[in-house]
Amino acid sequence: MFGLIPKEEKFFQLFKQMTENTIEGALALKDMLDNFENPAASQRKIKDIEHNGDSLTHEIIQKLNKTFVTPFDREDIYALSSALDDILDLIDASAQRIIMYNVETIPHEAKSLGFIILQSCQVVDKAVAMLGKQSNEHIFEACVEINALENEADRVSREAISRLFDEEKDPIQLIKWKEIFETLEKATDKCEDAANILESVVVKNA
Amino acid sequence: MFGLIPKEEKFFQLFKQMTENTIEGALALKDMLDNFENPAASQRKIKDIEHNGDSLTHEIIQKLNKTFVTPFDREDIYALSSALDDILDLIDASAQRIIMYNVETIPHEAKSLGFIILQSCQVVDKAVAMLGKQSNEHIFEACVEINALENEADRVSREAISRLFDEEKDPIQLIKWKEIFETLEKATDKCEDAANILESVVVKNA
Amino acid sequence: MFGLIPKEEKFFQLFKQMTENTIEGALALKDMLDNFENPAASQRKIKDIEHNGDSLTHEIIQKLNKTFVTPFDREDIYALSSALDDILDLIDASAQRIIMYNVETIPHEAKSLGFIILQSCQVVDKAVAMLGKQSNEHIFEACVEINALENEADRVSREAISRLFDEEKDPIQLIKWKEIFETLEKATDKCEDAANILESVVVKNA
Numbered sequence: 001m002f003g004l005i006p007k008e009e010k011f012f013q014l015f016k017q018m019t020e021n022t023i024e025g026a027l028a029l030k031d032m033l034d035n036f037e038n039p040a041a042s043q044r045k046i047k048d049i050e051h052n053g054d055s056l057t058h059e060i061i062q063k064l065n066k067t068f069v070t071p072f073d074r075e076d077i078y079a080l081s082s083a084l085d086d087i088l089d090l091i092d093a094s095a096q097r098i099i100m101y102n103v104e105t106i107p108h109e110a111k112s113l114g115f116i117i118l119q120s121c122q123v124v125d126k127a128v129a130m131l132g133k134q135s136n137e138h139i140f141e142a143c144v145e146i147n148a149l150e151n152e153a154d155r156v157s158r159e160a161i162s163r164l165f166d167e168e169k170d171p172i173q174l175i176k177w178k179e180i181f182e183t184l185e186k187a188t189d190k191c192e193d194a195a196n197i198l199e200s201v202v203v204k205n206a
Numbered sequence: 207m208f209g210l211i212p213k214e215e216k217f218f219q220l221f222k223q224m225t226e227n228t229i230e231g232a233l234a235l236k237d238m239l240d241n242f243e244n245p246a247a248s249q250r251k252i253k254d255i256e257h258n259g260d261s262l263t264h265e266i267i268q269k270l271n272k273t274f275v276t277p278f279d280r281e282d283i284y285a286l287s288s289a290l291d292d293i294l295d296l297i298d299a300s301a302q303r304i305i306m307y308n309v310e311t312i313p314h315e316a317k318s319l320g321f322i323i324l325q326s327c328q329v330v331d332k333a334v335a336m337l338g339k340q341s342n343e344h345i346f347e348a349c350v351e352i353n354a355l356e357n358e359a360d361r362v363s364r365e366a367i368s369r370l371f372d373e374e375k376d377p378i379q380l381i382k383w384k385e386i387f388e389t390l391e392k393a394t395d396k397c398e399d400a401a402n403i404l405e406s407v408v409v410k411n412a
Numbered sequence: 413m414f415g416l417i418p419k420e421e422k423f424f425q426l427f428k429q430m431t432e433n434t435i436e437g438a439l440a441l442k443d444m445l446d447n448f449e450n451p452a453a454s455q456r457k458i459k460d461i462e463h464n465g466d467s468l469t470h471e472i473i474q475k476l477n478k479t480f481v482t483p484f485d486r487e488d489i490y491a492l493s494s495a496l497d498d499i500l501d502l503i504d505a506s507a508q509r510i511i512m513y514n515v516e517t518i519p520h521e522a523k524s525l526g527f528i529i530l531q532s533c534q535v536v537d538k539a540v541a542m543l544g545k546q547s548n549e550h551i552f553e554a555c556v557e558i559n560a561l562e563n564e565a566d567r568v569s570r571e572a573i574s575r576l577f578d579e580e581k582d583p584i585q586l587i588k589w590k591e592i593f594e595t596l597e598k599a600t601d602k603c604e605d606a607a608n609i610l611e612s613v614v615v616k617n618a
Contacts, residue, residue, distance in 0.1 A: 064409045074406075102371075158512060161512070172380060174587065196494065199490075203473065203476045204487055271614070284611075285612075381583065382577070
């Protein structure tokens with residue numbers, strides 16, 4: 001069994017709130033990409049969710065500053081909350097670029113990436129829920145799943161950019177879409193960063 | 207009160223020298239962007255300041271290797287000196303790109319970013335000066351200020367790039383300026399990274 | 413003498429296998445860039461080497477999870493294995509972009525970067541081999557060497573991109589090569605990251 005004693009259950013609750021908020025952001029991004037009905041409204045909604053994430057991060061830091069005994073190392077609590085915050089920042093950055101670049105339609109690869117981001121956020125949420133409760137093996141399995149999703153996002157984004165270089169003759173359009181694909185892919189990189197921190201927390205406390 | 211005992215005052219002095227050197231670099235960059243009189247000379251001056259920063263970083267590492275009792279965790283001293291070094295690297299990278307890309311005039315957004323970079327470096331210097339002396343709350347306040355400056359730089363850079371996509375018809379000019387804006391913005395990201403390390407040091411030693 | 417007791421020699425062996433595998437990847441990339449005879453076959457070979465690297469990383473994590481006494485801090489073992497993995501990821505990313513962008517010839521600067529990447533990987537391998545065996549000073553010297561190679565790669569890549577902006581009139585070609593040069597340069601950044609972790613491990617255990 002996982003060797004951490006949940007001395008301060010509140011930290012686990014705050015992390016869980018963060019990952020649930022991240023899922024909210026990923027759902028709003030997926031809806032923006034799939035339906036593209038009112039992208040400006042979608043982007044504002046994602047920005048609000050991102051602000052909510054900032055408040056939760058701030059609450060964790062404040063709590064850390066006032067708590068003597070923490071469920072795992074202070075620096076790891078700090079690192080995990082930053083990593084979770086980064087996921088939402090990239091979801092927000094993707095939505096911002098879609099608005100900023102005045103794009104007119106959403107190519108199918110961007111929709112696929114939106115779906116992979118949502119799946120990654122869901123597995124991160126699942127892994128965070130296991131902290132202090134489930135065996136190391138289950139957390140490792142979730143981390144492997146997050147890695148596989150990142151590889152898949154990498155492949156989709158690479159193929160999308162490859163197609164762009166084959167088909168897009170307008171270099172300015174190419175620059176825009178290359179960056180949107182890369183930003184979407186980076187959101188899954190940040191899920192992988194969070195998975196790496198979870199893995200290292202588990203390893204340290206083994 | 208802040209719980210660190212300044213056993214080795216010399217480290218604090220070296221960090222202070224690093225942040226003062228970073229302010230030097232930010233001042234030289236701001237002057238380069240505002241006046242644009244002899245950009246090549248400005249760039250060389252910034253490069254010299256950056257070399258000076260490398261020496262200070264090296265001195266901290268050497269000192270760390272010879273000191274038994276450190277004022278806070280060895281790895282955090284290491285991380286903080288790297289983060290301070292990174293700020294100056296990005297200031298230098300911005301100046302280099304302006305020379306490398308043969309730019310002819312400096313748009314107003316680049317001047318704004320130069321000013322925000324200088325302000326961020328000044329707050330980082332203020333926060334470092336408080337280490338081991340002031341209460342956690344004051345250091346947290348400085349970190350919030352650095353975060354707000356990073357948000358502002360992000361907004362300015364985003365609007366500048368958005369304008370670029372609207373107005374610039376030459377894709378090569380667009381590529382150049384997009385990257386200069388992004389590099390300037392990254393300097394404030396590095397100030398935020400330094401703030402995050404300061405925050406985590408304070409939290410760990412609370 | 414270096415203060416680490418090699419309680420678990422197996423970790424040092426696994427790290428050594430990782431750095432040797434990275435040299436394999438760097439050799440294959442150098443051959444791809446220098447000869448450019450069957451780039452698709454070269455890229456597949458590099459991808460296989462990269463998968464091999466993933467297995468070694470996984471083995472280290474698994475071992476970490478089952479080992480009670482480690483030769484140095486668990487989180488540093490984790491960080492070092494991630495950093496070594498990142499070097500190979502960037503070597504692979506460079507090879508992938510060369511295939512993905514259908515490039516026809518390899519400019520001399522890309523060949524120089526391939527050579528610098530190989531040299532950096534060799535010094536990283538040398539530094540890792542010294543862990544737990546040689547004095548701090550020798551490891552520091554290797555780290556200085558890795559830093560110098562990264563500076564050299566930075567200069568070569570900057571000059572290559574500068575030439576690109578002077579000579580290349582097709583913006584799409586410019587985008588492709590700018591990114592290939594930057595990706596090659598990033599491989600040496602990752603060697604520097606590994607050097608920084610080695611330096612910080614040595615400093616912590618001084």
